[in-house]
Amino acid sequence: MTRLDELSAFLTVLGGVARSVVVAERGFSRRTVDAGVARGIITRPRRGWIAATDADRQLVAAARLGVVLTCRTQASRLGLWLHDHRGRPHFAVPPHSAPQLPVDAKLHWGRVPLPRHPDALADPVENVLAHIAECEPFEQALATWESALHGGLVTVESLHGLAWKPAARGILLRASPxxxxxxxxxxxxxxxxxxxxxxxxxxxxxxxxxxxxxxxxxxxxxxxxxxxxxxxxxxxxxxxxxxxxxxxxxxxxxxxxxxxxxxxxxxxxxxxxxxxxxxxPPRRSVQWTHEHRSGITGELSEERFGRLSAGRSQ
Known part of the structure; x- marks a missing residue:
């Protein structure tokens, strides 16, 4: 196996897209990367990133735009139930940033329960659910949360151990797997x-x-x-x-x-x-119901049965 083959295999392990510094730390030289680009095996979607030519197109786009796939976009990728899969993509961006993107997208700046790794291009399911809770109507967000629970991507117990915003806490209280x-x-x-x-x-x-x-x-x-x-x-x-x-x-x-x-x-x-x-079946008589509500339990004595019978005959 050549060094370029090893680089291709390493990129596959990383999901097809990786930072150049991560590749260099694994001992792959700039010359090896350049050779892969020249042969059409590797692309450079953005400065500081490389990708295999057969990598997931959405992950490549996220690296090129400098965003993280989240909310409805990542929920769809995870196979979660959505009320409507159509619409613009949803991206997470760093707090206080104002990226100028060439596409119409919904941007999320909010706090999430799990910290994002600097190399992450797609949010974990917990962060996806946090954004869904803020972005979708309650009923639709609840359906997506329950889809994640039913599919085993998360559990109610694990979700209770995280810090959520009020909207997500309300959904968690009602969610069922x-x-x-x-x-x-x-x-x-x-x-x-x-x-x-x-x-x-x-x-x-x-x-x-x-x-x-x-x-x-x-x-x-x-x-x-x-x-x-x-x-x-x-x-x-x-x-x-x-x-x-x-x-x-x-x-x-x-x-x-x-x-x-x-x-x-x-x-x-x-x-x-x-x-x-x-x-x-209908109750047998008003008198029987009254006696039951009066606290009589067990078998009736002959005297009590006589009183009840006399009452019914009047």
Missing amino acids: FADAGLETYVRERLRWLKLRVLVQIWIAGHRVDTLIGDRLVLQIDGAHHTGSQRSEDIRHDAELLLMGYRVIRGEMCASQGCIGRIRPCEEHISARGAHARRR
């Missing part, structure tokens, strides 16, 4: 005012359901993968749930974010019709 998608977070949050128990991603009849509202209302939020054999299995599970006394709401429209606005009328119908409540 059990939501599989952002729409499930939206549903749970928008049903909070009903004061009902809302459970997400729980197992019923051997299958996982998206949301259980109250005792028996199951809400299934379908995505694009609910086709073919998966769709047939979903229908079979729905039938089994119906036989067990559950009510099932399933709709492909919920796979699109356009259905979010329809949750509010759904809330009102759930509350008005009592679709979430399990039917219970």
